[in-house]
Amino acid sequence: MTGLDVQHHEGLRETYAGTWQGLTHDEIRAQYPEDYAAFGRGEAVRRGGGELSSEVADRSVPVVLEAVEKLPENGTLVVVSHGGTIRxxxxxxxxxxxxxxxxxxxxxxxxxxxxxxxxRGWRLLEHNAGTLPVPVIGDDT
Incomplete structure (x- = not known):
């Protein structure tokens, strides 16, 4: 226990995937093959008519930066969210x-x-820490 308050922020929610919400990768592939293929190629796609990754960053990063500004010197900020939002x-x-x-x-x-x-700005010090790298469901499938 840290004794710190937990704060909830709408900007840290997972990516809204429109009509893809709740579907498996196989279901999306079958129902939206062209959009799914474009997404797999790294193209900016509104998955199911939902958010672009850049729009997720537009709403989530300001939440983080605002919290960072409130930290005491040498303070630590813990942000909990979904993998796509964190990415x-x-x-x-x-x-x-x-x-x-x-x-x-x-x-x-x-x-x-x-x-x-x-x-010169932010640096990535660790990623996917806490376990040995294991396949994530949906990653590269």
Missing amino acids: TMLGRLLDLDPVQWECFGGLSNCCWSVLGRGA
Whole structure:
């Protein structure tokens, strides 16, 4: 127990996937083959008419940056969210082109990433920490 308050932020919710919500990868592949193939190629696709990855970053990163500004010197911020949302936050904070955000792969359940501030901005110190890398359901399928 840390004694710290938990704060909920709508901006940290998972990506809204429109009509793809609740479907398996096989179901999406069968029902939306062209969009699914484009998504697999890394194209900016509104999965099921839902959010683009860049839009997820647009709503989640400001939540993180606002919380960082409130930290005491040498403070630590813990952000808990879904893997897709975390991936977009990492990509945006590290100033990577959105097509490169997939390089992080899936974030396994109960694992974490660690960012630190360097002289030239954010640096990725750890990713998918807490376990040996194991396949994440839906990753590269």
